[in-house]
Amino acid sequence: MKPRVLVVDDDFSVAQLHRRFVESHGGFEVTGVAYTGADALDLVESTRPDLVLLDVFLPDISGIDVLRAIRSSPWSDEVDVIAITAARELETVRAAMAGGVLHYLVKPFSAATLRERLTDYLRHRGEIQRSASEPLDQAAVDRLLAQPRATWGSSLPKGLSRRTLELVLRALESRPEDASATEVAEDVGLSRVSARRYLEHLVDRGRAEVVPRYGGPGRPEHRYLLRR
DSSP: OOOEEEEEOSSHHHHHHHHHHHHHHSSOEEEEEESSHHHHHHHHHHHOOSEEEEOSOOSSSOHHHHHHHHHTSTTGGGOEEEEEESOOOHHHHHHHHHTTOSEEEESSOOHHHHHHHHHHHHHHHHHHHHHTTSOOOHHHHHHHHSOOOOOTTSSOOTTOOHHHHHHHHHHHHTOSSOEEHHHHHHHHTOOHHHHHHHHHHHHHTTSEEEEEEOOSSSSOEEEEEEOO
């Protein structure tokens, strides 16, 4: 049986987009869509989904409160949660992690990124099911305790190399504050355009964030800050 998914987002068009992303994967069944926290909790209770794609910004209660309500419910162990949100505050991320989310996806993201997380979820779910009827050794326990998180360097876009990505990451780590694509390019020995591609990939994976700097007239300069 395919895992059942509940999509929760206050924006109708975004919720339907995420629904289509899940349905296009082929390995899941969407059981419902909720646009408020109250509706999300009602659907969790009535449909008992295996997985909830949960937005943090909801019109009535926050997604974090929804997550806490799920975790305090009798069916807590039956429901996994992936946070899908524009919230980037450290406090929110920590609260989501404390609530046991499997992933924390920062909007906007591509269909490929969500597909990667869903595939990782299936792998982890399969590992648990295979281990259910046999004694566990230490290696098996370690695998089960590991959260199903795709690494920031997996599934690189065409034209990007893992080694160069590591160099770009180290360049950001060496700076106490944000850096421009030009500065990172000089540190690593890349063109500005190439450095920006790697930096945007780190942003997509949640390892860095964009910090606009307003100076002279015209568009603000995009600078990049490592998430520590």
